[in-house]
Amino acid sequence: MSLNKKNWATKKALKVERINSVxxxxxxxxxxxxxxxxxxxxxxxxxxxxxxxxxxxxxxxxxxxxxxxxxxxxxxxxxxxxxxxxxxxxxxxxxxxxxxxxxxxxxxxxxxxxxxxxxxxxxxxxxxxxxxxxxxxxxxxxxxxxxxxxxxxxxxxxxxxxxxxxxxxxxxxxxxxxxxxxxxxxxxxxxxxxxxxxxxxxxxxxxxxxxxADKPFYMEPLFTRDPRLIKDTHILMGMMAIKGIYAKHKVQTLNHGIGFNTAAIELLLPTYGESLGLKGKICKHWLLNPHPTLIPAIESGWVESVHSFGGELGMEEYIRERSDVFFTGPDGSMRSNRTMCQLAGQYAADMFIGATLQMDAEGNSSTVTRGRLSGFGGAPNMGHDPRGRRHSSEAWLDLITDKKSDVVKGRKLVVQMVETFQSGDTPTFVEKLDAVEVAHKTGMPIAPIMIYGDDVTHVLTEEGIAYLYMAEDLAERKLLIASVAGVTELGKQVSTEQVQLFREQGKVATPEDLGIRRSEANRSLLAAKNVSELVQWSEGLYQPPAKYRSW
Amino acid sequence: MSLNKKNWATKKALKVERINSVxxxxxxxxxxxxxxxxxxxxxxxxxxxxxxxxxxxxxxxxxxxxxxxxxxxxxxxxxxxxxxxxxxxxxxxxxxxxxxxxxxxxxxxxxxxxxxxxxxxxxxxxxxxxxxxxxxxxxxxxxxxxxxxxxxxxxxxxxxxxxxxxxxxxxxxxxxxxxxxxxxxxxxxxxxxxxxxxxxxxxxxxxxxxxxADKPFYMEPLFTRDPRLIKDTHILMGMMAIKGIYAKHKVQTLNHGIGFNTAAIELLLPTYGESLGLKGKICKHWLLNPHPTLIPAIESGWVESVHSFGGELGMEEYIRERSDVFFTGPDGSMRSNRTMCQLAGQYAADMFIGATLQMDAEGNSSTVTRGRLSGFGGAPNMGHDPRGRRHSSEAWLDLITDKKSDVVKGRKLVVQMVETFQSGDTPTFVEKLDAVEVAHKTGMPIAPIMIYGDDVTHVLTEEGIAYLYMAEDLAERKLLIASVAGVTELGKQVSTEQVQLFREQGKVATPEDLGIRRSEANRSLLAAKNVSELVQWSEGLYQPPAKYRSW
Missing domain, CATH: 3.40.1080.10 (Glutaconate Coenzyme A-transferase)
Structure with a gap:
């Protein structure tokens, strides 16, 4: 009944041929x-x-x-x-x-x-x-x-x-x-x-x-952030994140990307986080590269486990000596695995938190700018609501707003943490993303969106937190985003009265609403203020690359 | 600055202790x-x-x-x-x-x-x-x-x-x-x-x-479906799937689960599919266990690749001799990998197609019945719209209905293929899923839903196809589902005029709309009508387990 006597092992034969050819x-x-x-x-x-x-x-x-x-x-x-x-x-x-x-x-x-x-x-x-x-x-x-x-x-x-x-x-x-x-x-x-x-x-x-190889392969310390470059604004936003998001929803499992905002959070846990009595209650299981700025939180006993996408130059000895926290082999060096860490970042994490260059009125964001095709990396895989998730966690259930229906679903926290303006006068909140034009120009079938607005649950700026997951509809989502968009054009589109109403409803929280005084938010709160202090925290185990050694 | 001189390698020490203990x-x-x-x-x-x-x-x-x-x-x-x-x-x-x-x-x-x-x-x-x-x-x-x-x-x-x-x-x-x-x-x-x-x-x-082990481990041939048990209804539904879904959206990459509906589709490709001129145009890359019912399609040249979650008893020699299609090692035996196949099923597949025991009016479905806690397996991971997907395919783009917005997104085909009644008089379409009560009784935090209605793009019954992705809102989604729910209580809730309108709008298609005569739909269309014919197609390589050998 078979229609042909074809050769079904052509690929195996070709492989043999290739191997023989050398x-x-x-x-x-x-x-x-x-x-x-x-x-x-x-x-x-x-x-x-x-x-x-x-x-x-x-x-x-x-x-x-x-x-x-x-x-x-x-x-x-x-x-x-x-x-x-x-x-x-x-x-x-x-x-x-x-x-x-x-x-x-x-x-x-x-x-x-x-x-x-x-x-x-x-x-x-x-x-x-x-x-x-x-x-x-x-x-x-x-x-x-x-x-x-x-x-x-x-x-x-x-x-x-x-x-x-x-x-x-x-x-x-x-x-x-x-x-x-x-x-x-x-x-x-x-x-x-x-x-x-x-x-x-x-x-x-x-x-x-x-x-x-003719010489050892090149590695770049991509995930090292020097605490000296953390500004008071990062610290203010970090405090809001810890109190108004991490603690509010009891986030246990999380991913942090690179960025000074999240580096600030890592360095605030042993100080500000400790003062709130949060140790052991939040941020226990991490999915991230071995960030040097996480060292003080690890040393202070905040961190139960870290699984990593990849390594980080200079962290090798620290990881070896902290094997209770990191995934290491019998030889003591780390085993990273981007696939399994992305899978955990998608399905096991309560929260994704990231930054972006541009966000439109509906909350769509993109890091694409004109003249650059930078790709997506890992963020979209973790920065969306994983609709295939079926197990529950406290944070995941906490985002259910529909208390009446028989069929409901928890939701992953997808937090966008941005200042209202990028460096200079460039507003973060824009009418139309540059990505839309880039798609037209390069013939991409659709605009390259990093995180879609309807996946975002929280937008955090220096103005406050917008709890987007509480929005009744798209119109309200837009108003909530505008409420924390500061003096950008978008921010001007919402009235003071409306913002006040959202604050009363708990849909927007300013630093004041969270009991955070802006004057408190300064670098004295950082557990380490420079790379040298990170090395001290690590008991000399962290060996920063030369460019970070300024002492 | 470090707060403690604690031992950070307790787990390594405990491991040594355990190993020494034996x-x-x-x-x-x-x-x-x-x-x-x-x-x-x-x-x-x-x-x-x-x-x-x-x-x-x-x-x-x-x-x-x-x-x-x-x-x-x-x-x-x-x-x-x-x-x-x-x-x-x-x-x-x-x-x-x-x-x-x-x-x-x-x-x-x-x-x-x-x-x-x-x-x-x-x-x-x-x-x-x-x-x-x-x-x-x-x-x-x-x-x-x-x-x-x-x-x-x-x-x-x-x-x-x-x-x-x-x-x-x-x-x-x-x-x-x-x-x-x-x-x-x-x-x-x-x-x-x-x-x-x-x-x-x-x-x-x-x-x-x-x-x-004291004896070789037990394996069950879970993915073997005897073509003798495929009914004319399965064949009718399979023909509708091929013409009204697979061909319409040009589905290239797909997952099939177990079930007689999808087994029928596999056995119709070399006959009905061939007659429609679809070979080489659809169903080229598969993510599924090595189903014996896929053998005729493979032998007829429909299938470029198969990656599998696991193996299937009896298929070992066939796989070994068809290495151009399957993933095999240098030794000739298959390498399955459930994680990578699930990842591909989630992110690389144009379509997930599945069956269910119960579907409610909004399209939520569950295989949970009273007194059974059966779990989720793999279906929810593949049977949802993966919002972290960023690359395009023809099928994925074909489901975009919003042609005006700057920010749009393709969509995965999530097809539910069910008869309006289960065996006996039990309707598939119900007012409330049994899963809701099971959750209450067992203290689950939310009802265990296998596939959520808002992820479903197509519902296919013996009555026709409802193209849910075209629904303007929840109310229309419910009417579209009712349109193919036959003589169940739910099916009676939509008027003949409304169904007629949906058919004109292309939101519902009956077999007649697709040019399929119900009288054509019979077992003579199957490329293999029993296990013995599957063995013949395989040139004797498929070695069915004893319970499937009836000749």
Whole structure:
């Protein structure tokens, strides 16, 4: 009854063919460093889908440099899959004609160049994703042929030690490893036997080739915030967050992103938070990179657990010595995992709190500005109400406003914490997001919104907190946002009487309503006022990168 | 400045203590089969959080039997974490006082007993979860002390081969392995060296102890549907689904659950689907267990890829010989992964399609019935609109009805496919879901809803399709549902004129509107009419379990 006698193992055959094509170069699984370009010219085929690992912290930079050097008459039209586009080489391969299509999740320093190359027709964008949806598609309709990834050490069997920066690697490797793709890992060091590795993060039979990089891979301390740069406004807003949101809803499980606002909160917990008697009642389980500014809260006994997306430079020894708090291996170094941490950030966290560059009248926000295609990263995955969640927590249930219906649902706290003006005179609250025009200009099917207004439950500015989840309808949501939008155009659209009414209804709270005097809100409340004090708190275990050492 | 000189590695110390406590029993990592009960009495402490692996397909049944035999004066008040509660032993441990609290995601045959024991006060429920949110919490506020899991083979270093049924194991093991917990794996066979394993699914240093089970673990062929039981109604509904939903919205990536409705669709693709010229245009990338009823579609060239949550008994050889379609290791056996497949089902899939036992007037549905606490499994994670999704697909964009706003969002197809009556006279459409009363009786904080009405985009019955995503408001959504609710009480609440208007507006489609004659809809359209024909399609590779062999 079968209609054909077709070959159903073409991918396995092609994999064997590719592996054989470098037998003159490789020694077992090891490719000599200086032969990497030649090996890529054999292993890569025209039009291949190629994962190039670029994460927040970790870059497969040697492999990116090697890829940039391949002969584009041999290897071209690659379809690149990159979680984070961070290095110049990531874009050079498009200019050199080696690659033509890009699927990605986040672009930091390369966001201007992506935008320009898209306009110039050098580059086709598949789609812009969040991290986890990019990983998800690797198992569905974006199955890769080749993955170029990064680890600290490997043994000759390919067993990979990724250490504190395991990050995306397991999710990137599993798809090609089990779909007859080729996996190549650069490492800083190759050892002989498995017992010479601190531990195994990815089994050797998932890895086809290893290569020792010409130099250790580059890591950026992206999540380090110097407390010296925290302003009194951040402290005021942090106090409001702690009292008017964290304590009010009894937030136990949470994610913090980078930003001085949330750094302020971390440094206020052992002081202001302690004075409110909140220790042990809020902020017990964290999903975030190992922020140095969390050290005082950890040392003061606020933090039961931290699971991380990735690592943070300088925190290695501190993590090793605080294994009761962090996820670490038998070797003592951290095991991060962006997929599982994003999953926990989506489904296990009571609260997401973030900042943004622009917010419109309905509460939609975006970090996209003209001339930049910066992508989504992880925020949208955590910064929405996860409608697939079914277990309850106190905070989640606390946001149910409908007390009458038989069928109700808790809600995740999605907090936007912004000053009414960005630096200079640029208002945060705008009539129309820049993202709308960027979408038109770059041909995106819809505007790239970071967080949708109907997912936002709280907007916090220096003016106060708007409890959006209490809004009866869209019209009221808009008025609530305007109530905390200060002297921006949007802020002027609500009357003083209306704001007063919202305050009486508990839908808006000013610092005064929360019993917070603006004069209290100053840097003396910070548990650590500079990086040196963070080091002291850590008993000398935190080893800040040179650029943060000013003492 | 640090406030204390506390010990921050108590968990690592406790782990060493636990491991030392069985040094008189274990040989390296190997615990002798007959000593397992004694080992558990040493390794488990009172009040421990213990993962006991129970999946859809795979059960750590030997470890469950061993746990049931421990002395409850030594080991008690365990807090059990079980994805799927399936075996009598899973509940016996509560009756015997060994365990007292349960967090779970799904309960099959034990759902009545859970409900009864909860009522009798023998058992405390932490929460009922979906699979992925239970895994997510293992990394946050439900960190386990011990995990009891299941694999096919291990070497003496603990490297684990999980084969086609890798399922939940990696996600369950990673949390305790990196939080100083104890991981014990039962396997069918222990080999000496890593090279004796077909492949490694979980690295050895994540596993503390292995034990050879007294007999191979039990697997149930849960996803096998005998085509002989597909009725003409299923076929009619399947034809409507293909033409009025799959083809209309150009669904490329999808999940199918178990059920005769979706089995009918799978068997109609090579016949009815082919006649509509849809091959290569829809249903290319699948996220589902390896359903035998998908074989004819695969053999006919409809299916580009299948990624699976777990395995299916009898499909092993077929999968091995169809590696272009399935995710397989170098050894040829499948690599399933429930977490990654759920992630893809949530974020990469255009469509979720499911059935339900009860649906209320607003479209909320539940499979909960009185006296059963059956849990959520995986459906809610896939059967909702994932608001964290940012990449586009044709189907996702096709559901945008607001063509004017600057800020819009695509939408996932969430299709509920139900007959208006369940077996007998029991209507599917009801005034109030049984789940509401179950929640009241068992003290659940909110009613256990499987799929919320405002996430549902299409309701398909034998009467027709209601395109709910087109509804202007809740009132219209209710009328649209009533339009396809047949002669149930709910169905009588909409006038013939209103239904006619909806049909003209394209908001409701009957078989006639779709050009489908009810007389066409019969079993002659099925690509395989029984299990024997599935075997023929598979060229003899599919080896159905004995209970499906009737020829």
């Amino acid at each position: 037998q003159h170069i490789s020694h077992g699984k090891v490719i000599p460093t200086e032969q990497m370009v030649a090996a890529l010219e054999c292993l890569l085929h025209i039009g291949d889908r190629v994962i190039l690992e670029g994460n927040n912290q970790k870059q497969a930079d040697f492999l990116a440099r090697a890829l940039e050097k391949v002969d584009s008459t041999k290897v071209n039209n690659l379809h690149m899959i990159m979680p984070s586009v961070s290095l110049p080489e990531h874009m050079n391969i498009f200019e050199k004609g080696i690659a033509s299509k890009l699927d990605f999740a986040f672009a930091g320093q390369q966001s201007v160049r992506i935008s320009q190359m898209l306009e110039d027709g050098i580059l086709e964008i598949g789609a812009v994703h969040t991290y986890v949806e990019l990983y998800a598609r690797l198992y569905c309709n974006l199955i890769p042929n080749v993955a170029l990834v990064c680890g600290f050490k490997a043994d000759k069997h390919g067993n990979l030690f990724c250490g504190g920066s395991t990050e995306d690697t397991p999710s990137l490797v599993e798809a090609p490893a089990f779909k007859d793709g080729i996996v190549i890992a650069q490492v800083n060091e190759i050892v002989d036997e498995t017992t010479d590795l601190p531990r195994v993060d990815i089994p050797g039979d998932w890895i086809d080739f290893i290569v020792q | 040094q008189h029993i274990s040989h390296g990592k190997v615990i002798p089969t007959e000593q397992m009960v004694a080992a558990l009495e040493c390794l488990l402490h009172i009040g421990d959080r213990v993962i006991l692996e129970g999946n859809n397909q795979k059960q750590a049944d030997f470890l469950a039997r061993a746990l049931e035999k421990v002395d409850s004066t030594k080991v008690n008040n365990l807090h059990m974490i079980m994805p799927s509660v399936s075996l009598p032993e899973h509940m016996n441990i509560f009756e015997k006082g060994i365990a007292s609290k349960l967090d779970f995601a799904f309960a099959g045959q034990q759902s009545v007993r859970i409900s009864q024991m909860l009522e009798d006060g023998i058992l405390e429920i932490g929460a009922v979860h979906t699979y992925v949110e239970l895994y997510a919490r293992l990394y946050c506020n439900l960190i386990p002390n011990v995990a009891l899991v299941c694999g096919f083979k291990a070497d003496k270093h603990g490297n684990l081969f999980c084969g086609g049924s890798t399922e939940d194991t990696p996600s369950l093991v990673e949390a305790p392995a990196f939080k100083d917990g104890i991981v014990i794996a039962q396997v069918n066979e222990i080999v000496d060296e890593t090279t004796d394993l077909p492949r490694v699914d979980i690295p050895g240093d994540w596993i503390d102890f292995i034990v050879q």
